[in-house]
Amino acid sequence: MEVVVISVPKRMQAVVVHGPEDYRLEEVDVPTPGPGELLLRTEAVGVCASDLKCYHGAPKFWGDENRPAWAQRGIIPGHEFVGVVVAGDDAALAAQQVSVGDRIACEQIVPCEECRYCRRGQYWMCGPHDMFGFRNHHGAMAQYMVIPPKARAHKVSHDLEPHHAAYAEPLSCALHAVERADIHFEDVVVVAGCGPIGLGLIAGARQKNPLKIIALDLDDNKLELGRRTGADIVLNPAKEDVVARVKEMTDGYGADVYLEGTGATPAVAQGLNLLRKLGTYVEYSVFGSDVTVDWSIISDDKELDVRGAHLGPHCWPAAIRLLEEGKVPVEDICTHQFGLRDFQKxxxxxxxxxxxxxxxxxLPNAESDAVVA
Structure with a gap:
């Protein structure tokens, strides 16, 4: 079987998980791709809130002997990545429809294609749920990584800056949450949070062209970024009663759709209270602790439609297109970049x-140790 290879070194730098708050930069062998696999030279990897929760040892990620840890010891973390294909056999290149030298981003999950969910086409809810950087597949906090046969790869233009291209992962997640919201033209949409996911929610909601998009955040600078991303109105919950303001703008009814992208527990009750009756609440965030709310608001009071959203299924082509067409202000969103040696920073x-x-x-292969905007 013929293998096309761009010259690569034998050893590389990689961040390796040894336990909660014990991530180490180590020199390891560059992996050798097997049949059907690709070798990727990693250009950029985003640091996600879920990476941070795993780093600090959140119980829902680390688990116990009866519930395997999501961030396995010995794994290389990092699931928001983009890189260049440097090796792969004919079968791998044909299966992923790529060539050596192409830039690709991969979906976070590597579905088994055999479980009940995968057989029904719901691959993002795969039962085994193997994911880059968390479970059974090394991630991108390394100079090179292997892309297994069942990974879902998407080509990305070389014209984008690497860290901008890597934003395709959180953006695709946000677009999936927007799809779950079933937004209509006459809707008033409230987005909680102007972080990486919240800004993606705003950008995605803007593509649906609702009547009004209202962004919420405690940071005025991020609110301004939310406005540049597509919000019509921005409100700071620390400075005003956002529930009252939203009701003032909707003849006392409340918003039609609430998209939660903060991971902050107060944002949940806030959303339930500012929605109208028969409104839609979509939760995307990963929380670090349990959330307690008055569930009677959901049922007896308003009969709300409460939906979750996980990963970015079927949204990657749209996310990449938005980035390539300059529809998202990634130059303002992607604020800081570091070399691999400064992963702790x-x-x-x-x-x-x-x-x-x-x-x-x-940026695992950056020439400088730290590149901070």
Whole structure:
């Protein structure tokens, strides 16, 4: 079987998980792709809130002996990535419809294609749920990584900056949440949060062209970024009663759709209270603790349609197209980039609640150790 290869080194730098708050930069062998696999030279990998929760050892990720940890010890983290194909046999290249030298981004999940969900076409809810950087597949906080046969790859233009191209992952997730909301032209849509996911929610909702998009955040600078991304009105819950303001703008009824993208527990009750009767609540965030709300609002009071959203199924081509067409202000969203040696600084910056950053990325093959915008 013929294998086409661009010259690669034998050893590489990679971040390796050894346990909660114990991630180490190590020198390891560059992986060798097997039959049907591709080898990717990693250009950029975004640091996600779920990466941070795993790093700090959130129980829902680390689990116990009866519930395997999502971030396995020995795994290389990183699931928001883009890179260049440098090796792969004919079968792998044909299956993914790529050539050596193409830039690709991959969906986070590597579906088994055998479970009940995969057989029904619901691959993003795959039972085994193997994911890059969390479970059974090394991620992109390394100079090279293997793309397995069942991965879902998408070509991305080389014209985009690497860290901008890697934003396709959170953007696709946000677009899926927008799809779940079933937004109509006359709707008033409220988006909670102007972080990486929230801004994607705004950009996606803008493509649906509702009557009005209202963005909420505690940081005025991020609110301004939300406006540039497509929000018509921005409100700061720390400075005004956003529930009252939304009702004022809707003849006392409330918003039609609420998209939650903060992961902050107060944002849940906020959404339930500012929605109208028969409104739609979509939850995308990953929470670090349990959330308690008055469920009678959902049922007896308003009969709300409450929906979850997970990953970005069927939304990757649209997300990539929005980036390639310049429809999303990624130059403002992607605020900080670091070299692989400074991965800890990247994690710490994502954990910083002061609002110093929006989207933080690592450039594993960057010539400089740290590149901070």
């Amino acid at each position: 990247a994690l710490d910056l994502v954990a910083d609640t002061s609002g110093a950053s929006v989207k933080v990325s690592i």
